[in-house]
Amino acid sequence: MVLLLRLSLLLLSLFTSPSMAALVQPPPLVLKYHNGTLLKGTVTVNLIWYGKFAPIQRSTIVDFIQSLNAVKPPSPSVASWWKTTGKYHDGAGASNLIVGKQILDENYSIGKTLKNPQIVNLAAKGGHFNGAVNVVLTASDVAVEGFCTSRCGTHGSTRGAAYGWVGNSVTQCPGYCAWPFHQPIYGPQTAPLVAPNGDVGVDGMVINLAAVLAGTVTNPFNNGYFQGPKTAPLEAVTACTGAFGSGAYPGYPGRVLTDRVTGGGYNAHGVNARKYLLPAMWDPQTSQCATLV
Numbered sequence: 001m002v003l004l005l006r007l008s009l010l011l012l013s014l015f016t017s018p019s020m021a022a023l024v025q026p027p028p029l030v031l032k033y034h035n036g037t038l039l040k041g042t043v044t045v046n047l048i049w050y051g052k053f054a055p056i057q058r059s060t061i062v063d064f065i066q067s068l069n070a071v072k073p074p075s076p077s078v079a080s081w082w083k084t085t086g087k088y089h090d091g092a093g094a095s096n097l098i099v100g101k102q103i104l105d106e107n108y109s110i111g112k113t114l115k116n117p118q119i120v121n122l123a124a125k126g127g128h129f130n131g132a133v134n135v136v137l138t139a140s141d142v143a144v145e146g147f148c149t150s151r152c153g154t155h156g157s158t159r160g161a162a163y164g165w166v167g168n169s170v171t172q173c174p175g176y177c178a179w180p181f182h183q184p185i186y187g188p189q190t191a192p193l194v195a196p197n198g199d200v201g202v203d204g205m206v207i208n209l210a211a212v213l214a215g216t217v218t219n220p221f222n223n224g225y226f227q228g229p230k231t232a233p234l235e236a237v238t239a240c241t242g243a244f245g246s247g248a249y250p251g252y253p254g255r256v257l258t259d260r261v262t263g264g265g266y267n268a269h270g271v272n273a274r275k276y277l278l279p280a281m282w283d284p285q286t287s288q289c290a291t292l293v
Contacts, residue, residue: 029227029240029287029289030227031225031284033225034224034226035223036221036222036223036224037224038219038220038224038225039216039217039220040092041096042095042096042131043095043096043098043131043217044097044098044100045097045098045100045132045135046100046127046133047100047101047102047103047126048134048136049102049103049106049137050108050114050122050136050138051108051112051138051139051142052139053137053168060197060199060202060206061205061206063274064206064209064210065097065098066270066271067268067269068082068213069094069097069098074269075269076267076268076269076292078269078278080268081278082097084236084283084290085214085236085281087283087284088218088225088284089225094217095217101126105122112141112142113143114142114145119136119144119163119165120156120163123135123163123165124158124163127161128159128161129161130161132161132162133162133163133164133213134161134162134164135163135212135213137205138166138168144165144167147167148173148177152166152176152204153165153166153211153212155212155220157220157221164209164212164216165212166205166209167205168201168202168204168205169204169205170199170204171201174201177204178201179204180192180253181195181203181265184251187250188251188252193256193264193277194263194264194265195264195265196259196262196274197264197275203276203277206278207277207278210278210279211237214235218235219233219235227239236281237282239282243280244278244279245291246291248280255293256277256293257275257293265277267291278292
């Protein structure tokens with residue numbers, strides 16, 4: 001299954017102001033449950049780093065995953081955002097995601113241009129285990145099939161194991177996959193937000209990784225929660241693409257917080273004093289896209 005991320009950026013040119021956006025009343029958003037298994041309990045996230053990532057880049061992403069289940073973090077928090085996934089299906093609670101193996105492939109073992117089957121093969125390096133998600137993270141100089149044209153990340157399953165992929169778009173399409181930290185490719189050219197961790201590519205990866213992980217636990221085997229066709233489903237986060245704070249409309253991410261020191265735009269606190277910008281997530285109890293601020 002291919003997860004199409006951030007396609008609503010293509011619609012930015014339709015609206016240029018909140019008043020214009022308000023003229024269009026979209027139908028109620030409902031993600032149908034297709035009676036499949038969701039990932040609950042403790043889920044191990046194995047990371048396959050493909051290409052060259054600086055240590056601080058890896059730590060930014062690892063800290064994000066560890067923030068998903070942080071105890072008593074400052075509010076608003078990454079953990080409170082993640083708790084929304086626990087409202088899906090039986091309300092048994094959000095998955096407890098922990099970082100497992102980290103595999104570094106800094107020498108581009110299969111080249112710098114990858115097809116979908118190669119992503120699956122790279123993900124397999126994390127092993128095939130129930131209750132685990134193997135995530136491939138590709139560096140900024142790696143081209144992946146469909147990257148920057150129709151997607152910024154994917155998730156799926158093979159041999160009963162879930163996997164995902166997210167790429168660093170900073171040199172290829174930051175206006176598409178790292179918005180709102182870069183001028184958008186389409187629509188109103190509003191000023192971009194400052195990346196909260198000082199890295200447009202990696203902070204953009206966090207947004208897309210958040211979407212991939214939320215989609216993975218709520219629709220791991222293509223029979224969980226989604227709307228639309230299986231080949232291009234709208235899922236927990238991708239159904240709410242483009243919204244990060246209250247008052248969001250196409251081309252405007254919404255009202256977010258600003259770090260007084262760095263000027264970075266964020267809406268969630270994480271571990272190790274990290275700050276992140278996380279996308280809205282569909283809340284099955286309210287049938288609304290919920291933001292943290």
